[in-house]
Every structure is written in C-alpha cells, then in structure tokens.
Amino acid sequence: MVVHFDVLRSKAVNAVKQALKTDRKIFVIAQRDVFAEDIKREDLYKVGVIAEIRQVLRTPDDELRVLVEGLDKAELLTFTDSDTDDAYFEAYVEVVKPPKRRKASKAEIEAMSRSIKKEFERYASLLPRMTGELVKSILCQDDPEELFENIVFNANFQSADKQELLEKNDIIDKLSFLLAVLVKETEVLAIENDINSQVKENFGKNQRENILREQMRVISEQLGEEDEDEDYRTRILKLKLDEKINDKLMREVDRLRSLPESSQETFVIKNYLDTILELPWNKESKIKVDIKKAEAVLEKDHFGLKKVKERILESIAVNAIKPDVTGQIICLVGPPGVGKTSIGNSIARALGREYVRVSLGGVRDESDIRGHRKTYVGAMPGRIINAMIQAGTKNPLILFDEIDKMSNDFRGDPSAAMLEVLDSEQNKEFRDHYTEVPFDLSKVMFITTANTTETIPAPLLDRMEVIEITSYTREEKFHIAKEHLIPKQLKKHGLKASQMKIDDDGIYKLIDSYTKEAGVRNLERNIGSLCRKTAKEIVSGEAKKIKFTAANISKYLGHEKYIKDVKSEKDEVGIVNGLAWTAAGGVLMPLEVLVLDGKGGVTLTGSLGDVMKESAGIAVSYTRSVAKKYGIDLKFVKNKDLHIHAPEGAVPKDGPSAGVTMTTALVSALSGKKVRSDVAMTGEITLHGKVLPIGGLREKTMAAYKEGMKKVIIPAGNKPDMEDVEDVVKENVEFVFAEDLETVLEHALVQ
Known part of the structure; x- marks a missing residue:
C-alpha cells in the first residue's frame, strides 16, 4: 500500500532526512497517546510497518509531507534516542513472518468474505466520502487478503481497531475481527446519521451554511x-x-x-x-517592433545565418502591421554546432518574448508532451504546459530542440501529440491530459531544431516552415572565432586581451589543420586549450603574454590533425580537380583516369556509390560520341581498359555532381591532353553533354578558393545561387558558367 502523511515533530523530520541519505527506509509505528511528547517504549504499540520513502514534499505551511510504500510488518524490539539538535529515534525491529495458514475450508473463508462485503456495502452507504467507484472496486476483490487490506485502508476506523487489525496474522482471525469492527462502525454511523438528520430539520439550508x-x-x-x-x-x-x-x-x-x-x-x-x-491565461509580453534594434541584436550574437535573420525580421515587420498575428512555426535544419539552438535565445531577445527551451531528444512517451491524467499517482502536466508556466506569458518563444530525435514505443507516439501543438489552427484549444481544459497556444512562436528532416514524420514536417542552415565556410569560421569565440574564451579563463593573442594566420591554421566540422565547437575547444596553456605559462612565470601564430601553434596543440585536400599540383593527363559537398563543408576531390591495354573494360574504385557509377557510364558513352573531335581512337572500346579512381578510398562517395569531372578526366586520358591544375569543376551531365545544376555551391566554391583554384567551372543553371557565394571567393576566383561539356573541356584542357 502507498500512503502519505504529514511529519510534524522534529525527531520524525530528522528521521526522514536521515533515511533519505541512506536506504530511504523508515519504521512507522503508532502511539497509544497521540499527545504524548516524551516518548517511551510503553507509549508505543508493539507492531508497526517498515516502509520505503517514495516522495517528500513541502506543504504551504513549511511542513514535510511524505509518500511511503509499506514493505514489511515488523515488531518493535527496542529503540534508542539522543538529545542532540538533529536527534531521531533509531529502532531495532524484527520482521513478522506470515504464519502458516490455519486449516480452514474454502467455504468458511468464502462465507466470511461475503459477510464482510455485505457489511462493508452497508457501511459505505452511510459514509458520504465513499465513492461508488471505490466501493465497487473493493467489492470486486476475490482474494481475502486484498479484500482485508483495501477495506482497512479506506475505512474510517478507530486507531486502536486499526492497530489490532494490523497485529493480526492469521487470515481467519483477520476476517473475523474485521467483520466485528465493521458491524460496530456501521451501527455508530447509523446513529450519527439519525442525529444529523434531526439537527438538519431544525435549520434552513441557507441559515445552516452561513453559520458553518x-x-x-x-x-x-x-x-x-x-x-x-x-x-x-x-x-x-x-x-x-x-x-x-x-x-x-x-x-x-x-x-x-x-x-x-x-x-x-x-x-x-x-x-x-x-x-x-x-498558467499565464491573460499575461502577454509586449512584442518589439523596432526592426533596426532587433537586427542589431541578431548581428551581435551570431555571424552569418542570413536566412534565419531575414525570416525573423520579416516576422517583426508583420507584427508591426498586424499585432494580433498568430504564432509562427519555424524548423531550423542543419549539422551540429552551427548555432541552431543558441540563436533561439537571441531571437527571443530581438522580439521581446520570453524564452523557454524544451529538449525532445530521446522522448518516446506521448504523456511527456500531453501530460498524465490526474487520476494517476504522481501525475503531472506535460512539457508544453510546464513550458508555458515557466515562461509566465502566453506569447513566449518556445524552442523544441532535437525534434528529429523523438521516437515511439508501446506508450505512444510523441510526434503525433506534437501535431496539435504545431498546428496554428488546432493549438488555439490545446488540451493537456492533466489540466483537462483548453489553453490557447496560438500566440506562441515555436522554433524547432533538427539535424535532418528524414526522421521527422511527414505530417509533422508539413506543419513547419523549414529553413536550411548550412555548414559555416572557412571565412565565416574566421570571423566567428575572431569576434565571438576568442573574447568568450578569454573571459571564461580570466585572461586579458593583452595576455593572449592569435593572429589571423593562426586562426586560419586552427580552422584548416585542427578542425574539420560543420560548426565551430571543436574550434572553440582548441581556442580554450590555447587559453589554458597561456594561463599555465603566465602563472608559472614562463611568460607574461603569448602571441599564437601559424608557425608556433603546433608547439602547443601538437601535430596537425587534418591535412589539406589532395589536389593536382601541376598540369597532368587524366587528373581533374572535382568539388564535393560534405556535412563539414566543401572539399576538393580529384578524379584520376588511367588507360591500360585490355578489352574495353571499365574499373571503378574509391568507394563510389551507385549514382557515381552511373555517371561514369554516361561519361564513357559521351566520350565515345565526341572521340573524333578530340583526336581519340575509337578502338579504345575494344583494345583499352579504363580505370577511374577517387582518392581516399575509405571515404564513401556518391552523387551526380562528379559527372563533368569524370568526363573531362576520360577525354584527357584518351586524347593525351593535359588538364589545368588551377581549374576545379562540378556539375551533373546528360548523355548529350548538357551540364545540369548541383547543390552545395556555396561550400564547394569556398573549398576551391581555400585550395588556391583560379577558375571554377559550374553549371549555368547555378548562376542564381551565386548570391550565396562568399564575396571573398567571387573576388579571387573566375567562374565559368557551362551549359554543355564543350564549354567545360574548352576551359579545362590545356590547348
């Protein structure tokens, strides 16, 4: 049985506190005289209960309320006491083992159980607080032990009677005494009800209520x-x-x-x-409508993230025109460490909304979202209602972090519960299982974050406006490190700007040689490491200040963890600098083609995926179609083997954007013409030599610039995407917009 009671006396409070520090077990026993203060052995009954503390709460009166579960019945042997401030009783008890059941016929036990049920039904009818459901559940008990325990637990018996019932061990003795107590209490209740009825007749209803x-x-x-x-x-x-x-x-x-x-x-x-x-039923934050101030807040806190900032400024503009606009639902999707979570707080400050973050990673129970029905023991509201209480206003910004990492099991599907939350038409009357009343969420601005949309159910994804956040480019990482990370780490480690400096080349060295990531977390860790090494040298007296450069960083951080991308250093036959996209940004990916004597076979190596293999087939077919134009002997189909290879074979590669690279390498290898080493390219091809658009242009062009490419050939269809390319790249790299492979070969091959 699980029960709760208030703990008032100091020694009892100390006993609870001591139990919480150990195994959470206490011995609960009744006093013969509840008003006795100086407790002696004779003031206590002989039998009590060993119980385990489940929960401890503070009441509004600053008293302890304890929820315990009974484990074993035990007999008190002796107890000790001390007079210190934190004194408590320490009991020595012996667990009462269940006795062997006295031989009794099933008919005898059944007859006694029926008599008890009849008498209890009569008793319950005279007790107003006994609900019909409770009585019904008790009368349905078939096991005599469970019947006994449920009646004793719920009935309002005298303490002495309950104690005697507790001390009974044999089931026949228990049932016999319980029946006797029920008969007595029923008669007393009947007399009390008669007296109350007579008194009520003497008072009018209103007069009686007023007096009471x-x-x-x-x-x-x-x-x-x-x-x-x-x-x-x-x-x-x-x-x-x-x-x-x-x-x-x-x-x-x-x-x-x-x-x-x-x-x-x-x-x-x-x-x-x-x-x-x-709950904030009528409290609202005053939404800021000053776009310039909001823009300043966003720019100060985060570098880049243009699409996110633009969307937030649009929201402020709409709010200025239509103040009663309902809440927006935005999903920020991108790799780890690019600032999806941290920008939520900045957006809230820019808009003047309260900010609450709710982590959904690993949530698999629907009741985490909607709460538990309050009839359950330990029921509580769900995360949505708790977030609204925490915010204190009905129009906060709530950030649901890692929404793509929710799962489901036999307890329900939390993503289905989120459908109502993230639907602006339905969330006007959101019902939590615990509160059971509708609450308006329409004015809340919801922002969710995810690493991918693939694991988000389609109906849930359809309710959100998805904004892709790509990985930071090399230049963005440089500015973030210089303007945000270095000052932050200096402050964290208690260093002054004059005590530690990292020059520009040193920052680039950290980015290129010690990190390879989409975000800036490892970059921040490395800067923190340099701060700690600076602090050590200053404290030990080895230096007063340190300046880190590209030349001396390896002395402090060890050898370089990442080498530069493999690339063609000189004009060669059959080697072309391609461009690829990864979660950590763009990379230079050279492709090699070797022509061997053979029977027209094609070998592909380098962990190439199915799409890249298909691109290789298209490249071979196109090369055959233009063989005469580039002086290629068509007999290569019968007497030559082709080997196409992408270096770094342990890394899987796939995608159609290597089509132009493969074709250029094939034409070069078969014609004997060299390919320019300062040219990089990307693009999908068709059988007729058309060049189709690709994705990840921003990252790919940054990789080409970083590796010193002078010219980059891209599909003409990607011309509108040049808006996203960094200015420093556009200033230092010549772009060729190719509609067909003839244009690609014209600029790539050494004439």
Missing part, C-alpha cells in the same frame, strides 16, 4: 490560518476565464472543501488547482 461558514472563518482566524477554499475562489474569479473552465474549477474547489485535510485526494486537487492558476 462563519464558524470556519472564526476558527481560521483563531488559528491564524487563511481560508484556502476562498483563496482559490478569489484567484479563479480574478482570471476571468471562460464560463465552462470557471465552472469546472469551482467544482474542484467544492470537492476540496468536502474532503478531509489528510485525504490523498485533497493533495491531488490542490496540485491541480495550483497548476491551473500558475
């Missing part, structure tokens, strides 16, 4: 207590809620008034009402 209320008020004043029920009523009326919600809450207050203070249901209702009253 006045008595309660006077008693509360004498005890220095507030009328809790009236406090709840006043607070509910102040909220000016919808009539249906108001009526429901008032009914809960009425139920609370009718229950005894020690009832578990009282505790449940108070928690429920407190949760409802903490």
Whole structure:
C-alpha cells in the first residue's frame, strides 16, 4: 500500500532526512497517546510497518509531507534516542513472518468474505466520502487478503481497531475481527446519521451554511490560518476565464472543501488547482517592433545565418502591421554546432518574448508532451504546459530542440501529440491530459531544431516552415572565432586581451589543420586549450603574454590533425580537380583516369556509390560520341581498359555532381591532353553533354578558393545561387558558367 502523511515533530523530520541519505527506509509505528511528547517504549504499540520513502514534499505551511510504500510488518524490539539538535529515534525491529495458514475450508473463508462485503456495502452507504467507484472496486476483490487490506485502508476506523487489525496474522482471525469492527462502525454511523438528520430539520439550508461558514472563518482566524477554499475562489474569479473552465474549477474547489485535510485526494486537487492558476491565461509580453534594434541584436550574437535573420525580421515587420498575428512555426535544419539552438535565445531577445527551451531528444512517451491524467499517482502536466508556466506569458518563444530525435514505443507516439501543438489552427484549444481544459497556444512562436528532416514524420514536417542552415565556410569560421569565440574564451579563463593573442594566420591554421566540422565547437575547444596553456605559462612565470601564430601553434596543440585536400599540383593527363559537398563543408576531390591495354573494360574504385557509377557510364558513352573531335581512337572500346579512381578510398562517395569531372578526366586520358591544375569543376551531365545544376555551391566554391583554384567551372543553371557565394571567393576566383561539356573541356584542357 502507498500512503502519505504529514511529519510534524522534529525527531520524525530528522528521521526522514536521515533515511533519505541512506536506504530511504523508515519504521512507522503508532502511539497509544497521540499527545504524548516524551516518548517511551510503553507509549508505543508493539507492531508497526517498515516502509520505503517514495516522495517528500513541502506543504504551504513549511511542513514535510511524505509518500511511503509499506514493505514489511515488523515488531518493535527496542529503540534508542539522543538529545542532540538533529536527534531521531533509531529502532531495532524484527520482521513478522506470515504464519502458516490455519486449516480452514474454502467455504468458511468464502462465507466470511461475503459477510464482510455485505457489511462493508452497508457501511459505505452511510459514509458520504465513499465513492461508488471505490466501493465497487473493493467489492470486486476475490482474494481475502486484498479484500482485508483495501477495506482497512479506506475505512474510517478507530486507531486502536486499526492497530489490532494490523497485529493480526492469521487470515481467519483477520476476517473475523474485521467483520466485528465493521458491524460496530456501521451501527455508530447509523446513529450519527439519525442525529444529523434531526439537527438538519431544525435549520434552513441557507441559515445552516452561513453559520458553518462563519464558524470556519472564526476558527481560521483563531488559528491564524487563511481560508484556502476562498483563496482559490478569489484567484479563479480574478482570471476571468471562460464560463465552462470557471465552472469546472469551482467544482474542484467544492470537492476540496468536502474532503478531509489528510485525504490523498485533497493533495491531488490542490496540485491541480495550483497548476491551473500558475498558467499565464491573460499575461502577454509586449512584442518589439523596432526592426533596426532587433537586427542589431541578431548581428551581435551570431555571424552569418542570413536566412534565419531575414525570416525573423520579416516576422517583426508583420507584427508591426498586424499585432494580433498568430504564432509562427519555424524548423531550423542543419549539422551540429552551427548555432541552431543558441540563436533561439537571441531571437527571443530581438522580439521581446520570453524564452523557454524544451529538449525532445530521446522522448518516446506521448504523456511527456500531453501530460498524465490526474487520476494517476504522481501525475503531472506535460512539457508544453510546464513550458508555458515557466515562461509566465502566453506569447513566449518556445524552442523544441532535437525534434528529429523523438521516437515511439508501446506508450505512444510523441510526434503525433506534437501535431496539435504545431498546428496554428488546432493549438488555439490545446488540451493537456492533466489540466483537462483548453489553453490557447496560438500566440506562441515555436522554433524547432533538427539535424535532418528524414526522421521527422511527414505530417509533422508539413506543419513547419523549414529553413536550411548550412555548414559555416572557412571565412565565416574566421570571423566567428575572431569576434565571438576568442573574447568568450578569454573571459571564461580570466585572461586579458593583452595576455593572449592569435593572429589571423593562426586562426586560419586552427580552422584548416585542427578542425574539420560543420560548426565551430571543436574550434572553440582548441581556442580554450590555447587559453589554458597561456594561463599555465603566465602563472608559472614562463611568460607574461603569448602571441599564437601559424608557425608556433603546433608547439602547443601538437601535430596537425587534418591535412589539406589532395589536389593536382601541376598540369597532368587524366587528373581533374572535382568539388564535393560534405556535412563539414566543401572539399576538393580529384578524379584520376588511367588507360591500360585490355578489352574495353571499365574499373571503378574509391568507394563510389551507385549514382557515381552511373555517371561514369554516361561519361564513357559521351566520350565515345565526341572521340573524333578530340583526336581519340575509337578502338579504345575494344583494345583499352579504363580505370577511374577517387582518392581516399575509405571515404564513401556518391552523387551526380562528379559527372563533368569524370568526363573531362576520360577525354584527357584518351586524347593525351593535359588538364589545368588551377581549374576545379562540378556539375551533373546528360548523355548529350548538357551540364545540369548541383547543390552545395556555396561550400564547394569556398573549398576551391581555400585550395588556391583560379577558375571554377559550374553549371549555368547555378548562376542564381551565386548570391550565396562568399564575396571573398567571387573576388579571387573566375567562374565559368557551362551549359554543355564543350564549354567545360574548352576551359579545362590545356590547348
């Protein structure tokens, strides 16, 4: 059985605290005289219960309320006491083993159980607080032990009777004594009800209620207590809620008034009402409509992220025109470490909204989102309602982090519960299982983050406006390090700017040789490492300040962890500098073709995927179609073998954008013409030699610039994407927009 009770005396409080520090077990035993203060052995009964503490709460009166589960019945042997400030009773007990059941016929036990059920049904009918559902559940018990325990637990017996029932061990003795107690209590209740009926006849309903209320008020004043029920009523009326919600809450207050203070249901209702009253029903933050200030906040906190910033500024502009606009739902998708989560706080500050972050990674239970029904023990509201309570306003910015990492199991699908939350048409009346009343989420601005959209269910993805956040380029990482990461790490490690400096070449060295990532987390870790090494040398007196350069960084961080991309250093036959996209950014990917004597076979190596293999087939077919133009002997189909290879064979590669690179390498190898080593290219091809657009242009062009390419050949269809290419790349690299392979070969082959 699980029960809760208030702990008032200091020694009992100390005992609970001590139990929490050890195995959470306490010995619960009743006093013969509840008012006795100086407890001796004879003041206590002989038998009690060993219980395990499940939960400890503080009541509004600053008292301890303990939820315990009974484990074993035990007999008190002796106990010790001390007079120190943190004194508590330490008991020595012996567990009471269940006795062998006395031989009794099933018919005898069944007859006794039936008599008890009949008498309990009569007893419950005279006790108003016994609900029909509770009585029904007890009467359905077939096991005599469970029947005994449930009746004793829920009945309002005298303490002495309950103690004697506890001390009984044999089932026949238990049932016999329980029946006797039930008969006695039923008769007493019947007499009490007769007396109450006679008294009620002498008072009108209103007069009686007024007198009782006045008595309660006077008693509360004498005890220095507030009328809790009236406090709840006043607070509910102040909220000016919808009539249906108001009526429901008032009914809960009425139920609370009718229950005894020690009832578990009282505790449940108070928690429920407190949760409802903490919700921001009518509180709103004043949304900022100053676009320039908002833009300044976003620019100060984050470098890059142009699409995200533009979308937020659009939101502010719309809010300036139409203040009652409903909340927006944006999904930021990108690799780890690019600032998806951290920008949420900046957006909230720019908009003047309260900010709450809710992590969804690993959530697999639907009740985490919608909450538990309050009838369950330990029920609580879901993460959405908790986030609204935490925000304190009805129009905050809530960031759902890692929405792509939710899963589901037999307990439900949390992504299905999120459908209502992230639907601006439905979330006007969001219902949490715990609160059971509709709450308006339409004014909340929801931002979600994910590393990929592939694991997000299609219906959920359809409700969000997806903004792709690509990996940071080399130049962006440089500015982020210089303007944000270095000052942040200096402050974190207590260093002054004059004590540690990293020059520009040193920052580029960190980016190129010690990190290979989409974001800047490892870059920040390396800067932090340099700060720690600086602090060590300053404290040890080896130096007063340190300046890190490209030349001396390896002395502090060790050898370079990443080497530069492999590339063709001189004009060669059959080797072409291609461009590829990875999660960590663009890379230079050279392709090699070797012509061998053979029978027309084609060998592909370098962990190439199916799409790249198909591109190789297209490249061979196109090369055959233009063989005469480039002086290629068509007999190569019968007497030559081709070997196409992409270096770094351990790294899987796939995608159609290597088509132009393969074709150029094939034409070069078969014609004997060299390919320019300062030219890089990317693009998909067709059988007729057309060059089709590709993705990841921004990252690929940055990789070409970083490796010193003078010319980059890209599909003509990617011309509009040049807006996303960094200015420093456009200033230092010549771009050729190719519609067909003739243009590619014209610029790539050494004439």
